[in-house]
Amino acid sequence: MNRRTIILSLLLFCSTLFFLTRDSLGWGSRAHPEIHRHAVRVLPAEMKAFFERHADTLAARSVEPDLHRRADSLEGYYHFIDIDRYGAYPFPELPRSYAEAVKKFGKATVDTNGTLPWRIAEFTRRLSDAMRRKDEREILYCASYLGHYVADAHVPLHTVENYDGQLTNQKGLHARWESRIPEMYGENFRYDVGAPYRIEDPLASAFGIVLESHLLADSVLALDMEAREGIPEHELMKMVERRGWTELRMSEKYYARYYKLLNGMVERQLAASARRVASYWYTAWVDAGRPDL
Ligand SMILES: [Zn+2]
Structure with a gap:
């Protein structure tokens, strides 16, 4: 590493440390509202009118749980589960019942490893x-x-201990995958959202989504490495002025490559999120006895 590279790496590390603490993570401010709007779109007619009437509110409030972390320090733990801290896939060591999990591992451990599936239920x-x-x-x-929690469960890095690439020298990956890519390429995303369905067991289904996302985490990490390969350090990052701050960012060249290598993964996860969000809303409504809202 030459001096310039060392300084750049150090700056990148410090800026990601500053901007990307775990508390600021989640599908970006663009993706969450989109997911809610598409979820409303596919709801069955009997419950759709209410949701359509409040579509703007649901879109605007889709990011509220991320903002709520500032007021409530516990909120952050509801958005992820580092399920790989419980052994190997499909993690039979972890009881799916919260009470059983707490009995086995202790409340502090279970809570700090993230409680996303239980929050969904x-x-x-x-x-x-x-x-x-x-x-x-x-x-x-x-x-x-x-809706926010269900969408977060579709982000592969919300299911692993190495949630920001911090353990493998890929810090900042979380925001690159879930915020920057939808911001940069979201215009062209096609939301192929399937019809919502009744969920028999909301907790089991939430764990199912987590496991499904978890299987993608290795690719999210490996393809980031592949995308950087052969790009000289000075073309990999650039300084960007933003809200009065100077930030170091990965370059367009990197993003173009990473996006291509991901081969539609972000888009598919967004569409799957919208369908599952609609399905959870639908399930709650069916379980409530199909009230006329
Ligand atoms: Zn979140």
């Missing part, structure tokens, strides 16, 4: 209760949050 119940009571305020709150 809890908010499905809460949404269903709110629908039964026809409590509009609570419905919008629960639907926004539930």
Whole structure:
């Protein structure tokens, strides 16, 4: 490494450290609202009118759980699960019941490893209760949050300990995959969102989504390495002025390569997110006895 490279790497490390603490992670501010809008679009007619009427609210509030982390330090733990801390895929060591998991590993361990699947199950119940009571305020709150958590479960790096590439010298990967790529290429994404379906067991389904995403995490990490290969250091990163700050960013050249190597993975995960969000909303509504909202 020459001196320039060392300085650049150090700057990149410091800037990612500053901008990308775990608390600032989640599908970006562009992807979450899009997911909610597409979820509304595919809902069955009997419940769609209510959701369509509040589509703007649901889109705007889709990012609220990420903002809520600033007010509540526990909120951050609801958005991920480092499931690889519990052994090997498909992680039979980890009881799917929260109470059983806590009994086995202790509450502190289970909570700090992330509680995303249990949060999804809890908010499905809460949404269903709110629908039964026809409590509009609570419905919008629960639907926004539930949608956010379900979408986060589709981000492969939300399911691994190496959530930002920090253990493999790939720091900042989290935002590159889930925020920058949708921002840069999202215009052309086709949302092929399938029809929503009733989820028999919301908790088992949440774990199913986590496992599915988890299987993609290796590719997310490996393809990032592949995308950097052969790009000289000075073409890999660039300084960008943003909101009065100077940030070091990966270059367009890197993103073009990484995006191509991912071969539609981000787009597929976004579409799958929208379908699952709609399915969870639909399930809550069916479980509430199909109320006229
Ligand atoms: Zn999140």
